[in-house]
Amino acid sequence: MSESVTSNSAHAEVVGGSDVGGDGSMLLSLRGITKSFGAVQALRHVDLDVPAGQVTALIGDNGAGKSTLIKAIAGIWEPTSGEKFWMGKKMQTHTPKDAANLGIATVYQDLALCDNLDIVANMYLGYEATKHEVLDEIAMEKTAQQTLKDLSVSTVQSVRQIVGSLSGGQRQAIAVARAVMRDAKLVILDEPTAALGVTQTAQVLDLMTTLASRGIGVLVISHNLNDVFEVADRLAVMYLGTLVSSGPKSNYTMSSAVELITTGTTSRAA
């Protein structure tokens, strides 16, 4: 039996009443995360480890609990039970702002960008740089430009372009660059390539690889297994609220991943 078919409960670790736990070598560790919405149990005792400097792909069918899980990480809602650890220490995050302060940046599909503002204004929204109490537009423009350059985002012609005029891939890049500029240590992306064409998808996949190569942990939800196998270092598969399998990509084949997604189990070894 390969590691890919190991049940999640086999490597579950019970951590109770301690400030230290999870896998300390991991950026983020979840242990026994459960979330109920009334009678619906969206997450069932989920254990997940997300390392720094790697791309972890969270996959699973519609309604499997992927978005619910990342919202629990991002502080949108409290899990019904379970614990979250950040670099081995218990996370005391209760709001999205708490999670952002730790260095967790979540890029949702609607991206929350302001169409009527330019790229610089969007990247600094709520965090504007000031000099003698006036906005330091020159410094903001320079940093925005440099951040895009560092991330090899070359298709944007001017950082003074209005965001409403950008393509889907460019918007995605701006949202990611905004997260990076705020010193994110973990960037979470919910289906970042769902609405993108071939070239733009390639750009966003490149961006994820660039983030990981800079030591940032990337957790990405995707339904596109070609993208997943191209960019991910690790896979985590959800089925009906349970994390049924996780491990290095080499533990999986395309067909074992499909089987895990559709049945929650696999007979195929990688």
Ligand SMILES: Nc1ncnc2c1ncn2[C@@H]1O[C@H](COP(=O)(O)OP(=O)(O)OP(=O)(O)O)[C@@H](O)[C@H]1O
């Ligand atoms: N706010 C909510 N209130 C009640 N039920 C919810 C809520 N959010 C999610 N659910 C339920 O939790 C389950 C998991 O939903 P979730 O959105 O996490 O799935 P998903 O894996 O992200 O699916 P998709 O691939 O379609 O985006 C579903 O049964 C859904 O109906």
Ligand SMILES: [Mg+2]
């Ligand atoms: Mg979802």
